[in-house]
Amino acid sequence: MPMPSTHPPLTRRQRRRRYVVRRLRGALLVVAVLAALVLGDHWGLFARRPTSDPVTYDGKTFTVVRVVDGDTIDVDVPDKRRQATRVRLWGVDTPEMARRDRPGDHFAREATEFVEALAGNKSVTLHLEPGRRTRDNDDYYRLLAFVILPDGRMLNRVLVETGHAYADPRYPHHLRDEFLRLQDRARQARLGLWKTVTQDDLPYYWRNTLDLDPP
Structure with a gap:
């Protein structure tokens, strides 16, 4: 007991x-x-582990933490060089913002503000170019990607069709011909930058090959 x-x-x-x-x-x-x-x-x-393998981004959703300019954004996953991964939009080229050593290009601020309104602090999904899934970083160590907005539209496509970006013909990708057609439509409709751009404003790869209609 x-x-x-x-x-x-x-x-x-x-x-x-x-x-x-x-x-x-x-x-x-x-x-x-x-x-x-x-x-x-x-x-x-508790942050996501840094990565340098671009394949880990394909089809994944991230938050845009900074809009660098009209064709470059930062998303909330660190890589081995930055606290956020810098993403360069495939197939498009927007006017450059002002830097210390040079003034801003024609329509640069408008393009950047347009992207800020669409993607700033929002969740976006990244897709890499089919068939180029192993080394899609450019010379500036940016991830080259197609960016899908929360409403399902592709930011790259929206920029070209609204006249906020040039279609970039220098590098092949599966939407190259479509982007060129969208640029022609935006130019003919004088949308966005096409309303006031001059021959001298054009990027070098279009300056001698694209004739602007007279105002």
Whole structure:
């Protein structure tokens, strides 16, 4: 038989105090865990692991954390060179924003603000060029991709068809001919940059091959 307890029974007040102490300990433990999670997130301890393999991006959804200019965005996964992966839109070329050593190009600010409105701080899905799934980084270590907006439209296509970007014919991709047709339609309709662009404003690869209609 178990030995009877030699301790006097707890009073109602003592039981109540013990119950409160246990609840306080539990609450403090929860607060400590939450604080650790918040600090860990602030210090980047739970961030996605850096990657340099472009295939890991294909078909994945990320948040746009910065719009660099009309054809370049940063998404919220670090690579081995930056805290965010820099993505260059395949097949399009927007006017360059001003830099320290050069003024901005014609329609650069409008193109950048257009992309900011469509994609800034939004979730986008990246798709790489079919058949080029292993090394799609360009000379500036940017990931070359087609960017799908939350509403299902492709940002690359939208930029060309609304006249906020040039179709870039320099590098082959599966939408090259479509983008060239969309550019012709935007130019004929004088949409976006095509309303006020001059021959001298055109990028070098179009300057001598594309004749603008007289105003």
